[in-house]
Amino acid sequence: MVGASELWQQMRYLMPEGLLLCAGLVILLFDLVVKKGRSLYPLAMLATAGAAALALLPLESSEPLFFGMIQSDAFARYFKVFSALAGFLVVLMSMDYKPLPARFVGEYLGILVLALAAIMLLAESTNLLMIFLSLEFLSLSSYILVGFLRNDKKSKEASLKYFLFGAMCTAVMLYGFALLYGASGSLDLPAIKAAFANRQNTPLTCLAMLFILAGFGFKVAMVPFHAWVPDAYEGAPTPITAFLSVGSKAGGFAVLLRVFFTVFPGLDYHPYWLAVVGVLAVFTMTVGNVIACSQDNLKRLLGYSSIAQAGYVLLGFVVMDGRFTQPAVMIYLLAYLFMNLGAFVVVIVIANTTGQEEIDDLAGLSERSPLLAWSMFIFLLSLAGVPPLGGWIGKYYIFATLVKGYLEGLSGGNLMLWFAVALAVNSVIAAYYYFRIVKAMFFEHARERMARPVVGGPLLTALYVSLILTFAVGLWPQPFLNWVSRMALPLL
Amino acid sequence: MAEYLGVVIFLALVGIVAGGGLLVSNLFGPRNPTPEKLIPYECGVDPVGSAKERHPVKFYLVAILFLLFDIEFLFLVILAIMFASPQLPLTRGLLFFELLAFLSILGAGFFYIWRKGALEWD
Numbered sequence: 001m002v003g004a005s006e007l008w009q010q011m012r013y014l015m016p017e018g019l020l021l022c023a024g025l026v027i028l029l030f031d032l033v034v035k036k037g038r039s040l041y042p043l044a045m046l047a048t049a050g051a052a053a054l055a056l057l058p059l060e061s062s063e064p065l066f067f068g069m070i071q072s073d074a075f076a077r078y079f080k081v082f083s084a085l086a087g088f089l090v091v092l093m094s095m096d097y098k099p100l101p102a103r104f105v106g107e108y109l110g111i112l113v114l115a116l117a118a119i120m121l122l123a124e125s126t127n128l129l130m131i132f133l134s135l136e137f138l139s140l141s142s143y144i145l146v147g148f149l150r151n152d153k154k155s156k157e158a159s160l161k162y163f164l165f166g167a168m169c170t171a172v173m174l175y176g177f178a179l180l181y182g183a184s185g186s187l188d189l190p191a192i193k194a195a196f197a198n199r200q201n202t203p204l205t206c207l208a209m210l211f212i213l214a215g216f217g218f219k220v221a222m223v224p225f226h227a228w229v230p231d232a233y234e235g236a237p238t239p240i241t242a243f244l245s246v247g248s249k250a251g252g253f254a255v256l257l258r259v260f261f262t263v264f265p266g267l268d269y270h271p272y273w274l275a276v277v278g279v280l281a282v283f284t285m286t287v288g289n290v291i292a293c294s295q296d297n298l299k300r301l302l303g304y305s306s307i308a309q310a311g312y313v314l315l316g317f318v319v320m321d322g323r324f325t326q327p328a329v330m331i332y333l334l335a336y337l338f339m340n341l342g343a344f345v346v347v348i349v350i351a352n353t354t355g356q357e358e359i360d361d362l363a364g365l366s367e368r369s370p371l372l373a374w375s376m377f378i379f380l381l382s383l384a385g386v387p388p389l390g391g392w393i394g395k396y397y398i399f400a401t402l403v404k405g406y407l408e409g410l411s412g413g414n415l416m417l418w419f420a421v422a423l424a425v426n427s428v429i430a431a432y433y434y435f436r437i438v439k440a441m442f443f444e445h446a447r448e449r450m451a452r453p454v455v456g457g458p459l460l461t462a463l464y465v466s467l468i469l470t471f472a473v474g475l476w477p478q479p480f481l482n483w484v485s486r487m488a489l490p491l492l
Numbered sequence: 493m494a495e496y497l498g499v500v501i502f503l504a505l506v507g508i509v510a511g512g513g514l515l516v517s518n519l520f521g522p523r524n525p526t527p528e529k530l531i532p533y534e535c536g537v538d539p540v541g542s543a544k545e546r547h548p549v550k551f552y553l554v555a556i557l558f559l560l561f562d563i564e565f566l567f568l569v570i571l572a573i574m575f576a577s578p579q580l581p582l583t584r585g586l587l588f589f590e591l592l593a594f595l596s597i598l599g600a601g602f603f604y605i606w607r608k609g610a611l612e613w614d
Contacts, residue, residue: 002583004583007586029600067581
């Protein structure tokens with residue numbers, strides 16, 4: 001029997017998400033009393049910053065908690081820090097986002113804070129049921145947030161498309177869970193692993209793996225489950241677009257890492273896995289990059305770019321060797337967090353100034369606002385993977401993982417080398433559309449009567465934080481790499 | 493595959509019985525329709541207008557809110573039954589505390605929808 005003191009012991013590990021859950025409820029209730037929704041921003045900032053601080057405390061437990069539902073290990077703690085940090089920046093970005101109706105700020109912030117808690121729960125769930133619940137928790141909050149601009153037709157359409165697509169993918173994923181349960185007789189990931197120990201791969205487990213990949217692939221925007229991305233990204237309020245592209249993507253990768261690293265090492269899965277994930281990853285990055293080239297809307301372009309980035313990260317999964325894959329994926333996500341959020345900060349400023357988000361609106365930005373133009377330049381360089389910026393470190397590690405897999409003679413090594421080549425070719429395609437934006441900013445002249453963009457305090461803070469950390473991950477990667485390798489899942 | 497033969501035979505029988513019944517009654521059954529027999533059955537009340545019309549979205553909201561408290565009741569019943577069980581995973585005091593925590597979160601939600609005016613019909 002679990003007593004109060006033992007439960008209290010276990011609750012300590014859930015402090016960050018506990019704080020966020022309480023803060024979310026408090027914000028929603030305060031919204032009833034407070035007249036001006038804006039006064040709730042400090043509360044949301046305090047909650048996210050507090051959650052980040054609590055997540056940085058070295059409170060880890062490799063023991064399963066709450067009857068095996070949750071494992072609050074170092075890996076989960078990494079994604080807690082990640083999610084709280086992303087949440088803090090997104091709250092900062094929302095403060096000056098003009099289209100957000102002031103009446104609904106309370107609901108917006110409450111749901112956003114709850115969605116952050118959902119990412120944390122997703123990263124630490126070790127039971128299929130709990131994974132499903134936290135994934136749905138995150139999805140449902142995201143659907144509402146995407147449709148938050150109620151008077152905007154695009155926002156409503158985006159929300160509906162996201163919802164229909166999400167419901168479908170979740171159903172397929174649940175079917176995969178059911179098959180996995182049928183094959184192993186348990187919902188607990190460690191028990192499933194034990195049931196699979198030294199067992200031959202069967203068609204049943206292959207099918208389960210594929211179905212589960214559909215559900216998680218939807219969250220990380222993997223081809224062919226990417227169709228919602230451009231519309232949802234374009235229609236959603238821009239801070240929410242930023243949140244989707246970073247927060248829920250990271251949540252998807254976290255659960256992907258945990259499920260596939262816990263469950264499948266016992267199986268003789270490797271050749272199938274290598275081919276399926278590798279080919280999907282190459283498709284993901286190619287589709288994202290090629291379609292991005294013809295986009296004129298900045299949010300759509302960054303949406304396709306985020307599909308391509310998901311493809312790069314997925315290539316890390318091809319090797320399925322804990323020593324390489326996890327640090328590579330985690331450092332990539334860290335760099336991606338800052339460079340992508342930074343790019344969205346610039347998009348918000350442009351939209352506040354001109355009322356739309358087309359590439360043409362960036363014309364002559366270097367004359368109107370050198371700070372914005374140069375920051376955007378840095379973020380785009382980093383997204384394209386140019387040294388010495390954060391994105392380059394991430395891409396380098398993914399590339400190195402593939403090459404190491406080849407050199408160490410893992411099975412399917414030759415294929416890995418080809419995947420590495422595909423990664424390199426795709427980086428070149430990506431450079432084209434990133435530099436299209438740069439060309440508009442530096443080599444085209446502003447249309448007449450284009451206002452000078454004004455950057456307020458919160459957006460400026462978010463911009464500087466993203467800028468500094470994009471540089472920091474690229475120039476001094478060692479502390480980040482050490483941290484990331486310490487936070488990786490224990491090898492089994 | 494042999495062990496599934498029974499299922500296949502059962503499925504075939506289901507099809508024959510269900511389809512055959514419809515077919516036979518369609519072929520040999522007496523048919524003298526009156527207007528009363530042809531109207532859709534609405535619990536014995538004459539239907540008012542067509543069913544294919546637009547309904548206010550308020551019905552949907554009330555249905556969703558009802559579902560929420562319906563499920564709350566479901567959880568409470570399970571907890572109440574578990575309370576007497578000798579193989580309780582938690583101590584009783586803790587279980588009661590969990591119950592109160594669950595109810596207070598739901599209560600906060602109820603307070604919220606109430607104050608937001610989701611329960612007002614007009």
